[in-house]
Amino acid sequence: MFQIRIHGRGGQGVVTAAAVLSIAAFLEDKHAQAFPSFGSERMGAPVVSFCRIDTKEIRLREPIVVPDALIVQDVTLFKAVDVFQGLKDTGYLLVNTNQSFGDLHLDAVVARLPVGHAVTVPATELALKHIGRPVPNAALLGAFAALTGMVRLDSVAKAIREEFPGKIGDANIAAATEAHDAVAARIRTAA
Numbered sequence: 001m002f003q004i005r006i007h008g009r010g011g012q013g014v015v016t017a018a019a020v021l022s023i024a025a026f027l028e029d030k031h032a033q034a035f036p037s038f039g040s041e042r043m044g045a046p047v048v049s050f051c052r053i054d055t056k057e058i059r060l061r062e063p064i065v066v067p068d069a070l071i072v073q074d075v076t077l078f079k080a081v082d083v084f085q086g087l088k089d090t091g092y093l094l095v096n097t098n099q100s101f102g103d104l105h106l107d108a109v110v111a112r113l114p115v116g117h118a119v120t121v122p123a124t125e126l127a128l129k130h131i132g133r134p135v136p137n138a139a140l141l142g143a144f145a146a147l148t149g150m151v152r153l154d155s156v157a158k159a160i161r162e163e164f165p166g167k168i169g170d171a172n173i174a175a176a177t178e179a180h181d182a183v184a185a186r187i188r189t190a191a
Contacts, residue, residue, distance in 0.1 A: 142176030
């Protein structure tokens, strides 16, 4: 089973990201589960959502404490929450930022992960460019597909279209595709 924990702030599409990711997995005939963990449900408050993907039925229902992958939608959370808690040494880290891990003082975290398992992507900038709103979730899902290979970009695009039909869906797919392609190019270069 592959377990993903998504950290962000209210209004950034954290819960929707987990739901769309689970739909993408379903489209690939996998079993998936997505659910949020709410504290205070106000705009800007820290929010966590979870997604599990497996080839067999998933019976677990508790929050993910030992994730295989972390998606961090807002770097300001590093000062407010221990987002890295439980991350496996073989895990993946995807962070929404245009800064480097060195700029974020995360070199020690990245050093314990396998080479190529940690990337940054300017998902908010891509969302503003394509969608016109600072909602980074779709771009991060495209980047996640490139980083982990757990789902394919075309499945992410189909899942986005199910959640957001029409022009909004097209814009989100464009953001996801650009993020996917950027991360895929970085991984090829690092290999």
